[in-house]
Amino acid sequence: MERDSVVNPYEVKGNIDYEEIAKRFGVNLIDEALKERIKRLAGGELHFMIRRGIYYAQRDMNWLLDEYEKGNKFYLYTGIGPSGTMTLGHLIPFALTQWFQEKFDAEVYIQIPDEEKFLVKKKSDLTLEKTHELAYDDVANIIAMGFKKGKTKIFLDTEYAKTLYKNAVRVSRGITFSMIKDAFGFTVEDNIGKIFYTSMQAVPAFLMSVEKGKNIPCLIPLAIDQDVHFRIARDSIAKLGYYKPASIQSKFLPGLSGKPKMSASDPSDTLYLNDDDETVRKKVFKAFTGQQPTAELQKKHGGNPEICTVCQYYRFFFEDDDTRLKKIFDAERSGSILAGEHKQDLYERITKYLAGQRQKKEKALERMDDFIVRD
């Protein structure tokens, strides 16, 4: 079968057809009934990222909620592999995880695999010391998202390997190189640390069950490109006697250039959490909108909010009110708003958001040990 896109944790390219990817990966689209069910169980509210289909696919969510309704509470697991300053896109899984924690009073495991990018990236300046340092910066940003102390464990792989490695070994026994090589785009020339790594990422999906000595359902919010780790590990986890994890998959935050996925390694395409106001201004004003070449033509023909980065950033992050979002989209479509004004407004929202995040991060730096667990 010919495919025009590659979507795995180490490469995303081509035209992204999210429905086709869901089919390819064997995940289910989130339907209205499931949205209603989550909303009801969350106490009447639904996170805008689910409402708007930014989270668009899932595995075993209905089973997870069945268990929840039987009184069998779930825990959440998500994470980030440090490779540089966190971007806006990186916050998507943490935003939803934090929401689930709040609404379902759930415990959260957050893995910071500080070896992953060291193993995966070709460039040798990303040392293990560097990823370790970046990991701590990520942790501060994550705590700043509002996770609950006492209900949230954050761990770096290099600091928690005594716990993780022996369970990774157990799950690795059911995963062959043949099972992973196409799924991850690996060849025999890839290093054996990178080949093994998926076992480490699988562990937190059943770790709480190991620790409690009984099966606890697990829900993993993640971007769709990360799905392969758990798709591969599911059967091996089940063979060990644990529940297969449930998961909920998001689309990608588009890059500022209009690319379907913001690339953390391309500064011009990306908003970093530590970008200062001037940098944000420059980036936002250069962002792709797909508007007509002149103001006159834009007023006459309007633009397309579906491909307009500015509109999409409101949708993903900066406007959680659907009515107001509709107004923004309508204005773009009708041509009643021009790029300059549109961008000025977004720029203000972003800088305000980032300033708030940075302030919370400063406070988080003093609370790191309330969250980090080490062997």
Add this chain to the structure above:
Amino acid sequence: MERDSVVNPYEVKGNIDYEEIAKRFGVNLIDEALKERIKRLAGGELHFMIRRGIYYAQRDMNWLLDEYEKGNKFYLYTGIGPSGTMTLGHLIPFALTQWFQEKFDAEVYIQIPDEEKFLVKKKSDLTLEKTHELAYDDVANIIAMGFKKGKTKIFLDTEYAKTLYKNAVRVSRGITFSMIKDAFGFTVEDNIGKIFYTSMQAVPAFLMSVEKGKNIPCLIPLAIDQDVHFRIARDSIAKLGYYKPASIQSKFLPGLSGKPKMSASDPSDTLYLNDDDETVRKKVFKAFTGQQPTAELQKKHGGNPEICTVCQYYRFFFEDDDTRLKKIFDAERSGSILAGEHKQDLYERITKYLAGQRQKKEKALERMDDFIVRD
């Protein structure tokens, strides 16, 4: 090139031509000059296993001794992957390591990779809990060999993974699947834990240098089938800026059936350290000697001590005096000793040795924490 033997940590089969294997693996035969040098630096004595060519090959031993003479002391590293009760053959690396420790006042690292056989063996009854339990039994047997408290660190992989994993990750970055698959006899259908494992085994070969923050030479006594781990890791270790380890390779203790390598998984071929006297008697009296079919013929034609298990067990373990060993070999060759008498004598030596080992092991059980390090 057609080879009639397979020699790697996970399979030994075919006719073993030790010189050919040394050539194939790129290790050097131990010559008389090196024997003399080791003897001189050891204070005038040479361990009988080196003297007799049981340890027959080496890598970088002259470099190691150059460093030693410059005042740059080496440490030793050896280990065992628990899979069942230890056998006599398993003691060979520990015997030489202990000797080097004593003669060169060297520190010793002993790795007990309790995940290895769990990953490698197809049979699922060898759980990680079981290998962990076996590991402790191995540790007691190892301490009983006479290692020095305060100069010997013993660690299980599952208990020391915080230290080991992050260094395994570093060394794994320079090892591709393509580099290991033929060397270990792996295919794409092998599990990814097994594929990664060699990185864990490589770590203690440079761990002391990591810990001390400066390069310390390392000497690894090991059976020739284990060589591949270090052959593969050498370049990656060097790329990290550490010395490549020196090593000294032994031949295999033959099986009781006359097979070139005692098989730990075939009880009838193997002497276990916990075999009781009656079991030893039965096994020894069934052992292959290659003697003539009748006493009369044996007296007339004599036997061949090179293929006689009884003679070989004296050579490997139970007669460290060369003059007395020569008498045993001569008697076998001339036919002046018959199998029964020969075996009765060996049986007595073995049971005495095993009783001593068990007694020392009992004492070792009380001293485990003097040796075991954990994260």
